[in-house]
Amino acid sequence: MDTSAPELLSPYDQIGGADGIRRIVDRFYDLMEQDPAYAELRAMHADELGPMRAALAGFLGGWAGGPRDWFDANPGKCMMSMHGGLAITPGTARQWVQAMERAFADCGMADHPVALLMNERFRMMAGGMAATDLDG
Numbered sequence: 085m086d087t088s089a090p091e092l093l094s095p096y097d098q099i100g101g102a103d104g105i106r107r108i109v110d111r112f113y114d115l116m117e118q119d120p121a122y123a124e125l126r127a128m129h130a131d132e133l134g135p136m137r138a139a140l141a142g143f144l145g146g147w148a149g150g151p152r153d154w155f156d157a158n159p160g161k162c163m164m165s166m167h168g169g170l171a172i173t174p175g176t177a178r179q180w181v182q183a184m185e186r187a188f189a190d191c192g193m194a195d196h197p198v199a200l201l202m203n204e205r206f207r208m209m210a211g212g213m214a215a216t217d218l219d220g
């Protein structure tokens with residue numbers, strides 16, 4: 085009889101580790117750059133999105149249980165407070181959430197349990213950033 089504990093994969097590993105997360109993040113910013121539906125959100129960001137691609141991939145990787153490099157490099161940085169000065173509207177918050185849902189879907193993970201969980205959390209965070217309820 086096999087008495088070993090079942091191997092538990094972190095959400096990070098379940099969605100493909102560093103490569104999987106980078107693919108989702110790249111698709112997210114490609115959509116933001118290419119689809120006029122996200123023009124307002126795009127306009128809030130710096131012209132050069134390279135640093136943001138690395139930062140979001142680093143943050144999400146650590147958040148999902150992968151390497152904590154982004155958190156080590158940004159001790160005590162709170163995502164919610166960091167966005168506090170950005171004047172995020174319900175519209176731009178919705179664009180963020182919708183672009184991220186599409187990015188997961190375009191990477192073949194529309195119904196992946198980790199994608200569903202993460203997108204639900206993003207919706208809550210983005211709603212908090214815009215001081216609104218995105219489900220309402």
Ligand code: HEM
Pocket residue numbers: 125128129130131136139140143163167170172176177178180181206209210211213214
């Ligand atoms: C609610 C809609 C959101 C808007 C409009 C928004 C907008 C922005 C903007 C304008 C920046 C600065 C980018 C630049 O300097 O070019 C930024 C940075 C960042 N955002 Fe958001 N954001 C939103 C939601 C989120 C959420 C939900 C997360 C995480 C789950 C997130 C993660 C990040 C990260 C990791 C950075 C870079 C932090 C750093 O390394 O300095 N954002 N965001």
